Amino acid sequence: MHERKALMMKLSDGFISLPGDPGTLEEFIEVYTWQKIGLHQKPCGLLNTLHYFDPLIAFFDHMVQENPERLLDELLNSSNIRT
Template sequence: MKRISVFCGSSSGASQMYTDDAKRLGTQLAKEGNTLVYGGSKVGLMGTVANAALQAGGEVIGVIPRMLMEREIAHTGLTDLIIVNTMHERKAKMEELSDGFIALPGGPGTMEEFFEVYTWAQLGEHKKPIGMLNSHHYYDKLLSFFDHMIEQQFLRSEYHSMIIVETDPHQLIEKFRQYEPPILTKWINREQT
């Protein structure tokens, strides 16, 4: 039905709950007929979400830069593994292939991927849904920081509401289906709106 990019850690993190939720998300994406697009690794949450989708009969497309083939340990059992030259190409290819984006727990790389597609959405570069699977309250502090950005007038509330946050993969995917992007007015003079 759709291709969904998942950004997540090449580590499994400190809690088994992160692994469990990555499995649940991969399984749910496949069960609902979605193709998983992700960073192409077989380790950490990246490998977990891919393996779960494959085991549930889903298609999985990995996108990995040549320089990370050994470091991130490329997954060779995917439906398709696309090898690119740079991290920039990886993100561009994942955005091009995908109809939506979900962040599982991860580190700076996950955050960087998430914030890039989120910024592109704010600028009107795409109108695709963006979500977080808030596994084990992983994103609670980041979500509080978004509220702080709004209070300090560095983020408008309508842009914060673009991020779909759920703890259940099925509910997250369902909200992706219902997503209506806001009318973007980011660069219009506020006195005119």
């Protein structure tokens, strides 16, 4: 798994997570965390079709309220793949 993620990080220009399973969430959180701690500056996004990621975004908002870090500044969030 680590080798696949390392290759994904090396070859990707950015990351877009589509609605998926816990593995998808784990991969998104990892690359987003890497962005937040400065390991890369590649864009990270959520394709929020049918409001699938609304609870996750609400949780991020909650974390910002509790710890007012600029958590969501770089996160791309769209319900449309064309935007």
